[in-house]
Amino acid sequence: MNPFEEMRIFAQVMESGSFTAAADKLGLSKQFVSRKLMALEQRLGVRLLNRSTRRLDVTPLGQRYYEAALRLLNDVEQVEQGISGQTSEPRGTIRLSAPLSFAVAHLGSLLPLFLQRYPGVSVEVDLSDRSVDLLGEGYDLALRIGVLEDSTLIARRIATIERVYCASPAYLAEKGMPVRPEDLRNHDCLPYGHSRQVQWRFAGAGKPLTLEVTGRMRANNGDLLRDAAIAGMGITYLPTFILGNGLKDGRLVKVLEGFETEPLALSAVYPQHRQGSRPVQALVEFLREQMQ
Template sequence: MRIFVETVDAQSFTAAGDRLGLSKQFVSKRVAALEKRLGARLLVRSTRRLRATDLGLAYHERAQRILEEVDAAEQLITSQTAAPRGLLRLSAPMTFATLHLGAVIPAFMQRHPEVVIELELNDRAVDLIGEGYDMAVRIGTLADSSLVARRIAAVQLITCASPGYLRRHGTPSAPGELASHACLTYGRARRGEWTFRVEGRIRKVSVSGPMRANNGEMLRDAAMAGLGIVSLPDFIVAAALADRRLVPVLDKFRPEGINVHVVYPQHRQSSLLVRAFSDFLAERFSATGA
């Protein structure tokens, strides 16, 4: 049942085998044996990918619920008798991870020596279920989803630019003036939206400029080179602000901090390892006052 569920989620015998530590051939044979025993075709196989039949989808839904109950039953026992162990596949934003998780993860692994962590640093929002992650760190507003979320910290968004840029183009005195400035934006959209607090209300301002990227450090460096204004989390720009390579603008319009969450699929909610790592992150960031 577990092999079949992983195969449907991964849409590949090879990927399912990688997740389970099994060979592609073994996974394929076990799924074929399951279909033979049930007397039904559960998967449609092609050279490019696998997809579940209608019966396969119905079986997958029931099997997933059963496996969650099995995991919950096992966790009920192991949480009383055992320490966290096993593999934790984790995704986190690159800059946040290098600055804040570099010491945290080794400390957690020293506390729990039977844990193995597989860390992927990526600024995109990965598909936890489809790509086989146990949990992820996310910064900012969470998209509506079935994921379980736990807040572990908060960061401030700082709007800033280099002194050279401000000498050449002037310093904006209100968020609406950003329309006439070069703004360096995060993400894929040609135009971005930055959030400010104006007269006690949250206001979103459309911005655009000569560069957009999905990595905050690249945008910070471009701002330091004088290409435009950025709005980035404080942990990315703190050093540049401290030595005046960047200076803050529109500070009086700064909104409240944005939250940092750990998120994980509902079926991992009963995992002792996921809970232990979430608790550890919350404990560490609470201790630092984040």
């Protein structure tokens, strides 16, 4: 019986989502992985996973065991790296979650530079605009834009991100240029998000204003909204890294300048047990260095 081996196998099954995928990652047979997990459950006297022909579902006790196992495995990794003299050079794999549009705009050029600087590090990137569950889904690090929810995760600010209101010249020629936020009641807007009620916040000489905006199209992807604005579908409010080329070549025009709210924060968030991870900290510091 090797508890750490069982922990590693269980953690890999959780991260991979199936016995087959975990076995491929570990270089083991599916039968061996399944037997080890059954032995672990028998030793603990609890069920960690509910198995069906289509999927694996973690039980509440399994989730607790997984989170504790990740912390212990990370501690073991740090000790082994220290003993082997590897702490000066980060080594290992980072599972990274990042927003789609931001990653396309920035990470495509930055990650190759990072990997060249640290040849002992590998990165697995998942692009999604949803807020992933780092612990439950096995991520080491996530990049998030905007206000962070209170949680046990550790957050480090990487940079700030400006947003602007804009529309196409053709749309403004037809509908007119809004002068005040209240003018948007007579305009088609292209809001970000899935909620049926979307509010935009405005700054100005007086107190901040919150206004509900509507339009014929909404989406949870900034690139789609940018293209819709360029096509003359309405006014949108997006980060400049998404709008950049459209603003530069005149396909988009800024509106309501001076009413923009404070820039958004780009943050790196990671579980507490990854605070001592050399690869994670190296990537966080690299992004701070490159994006300041």
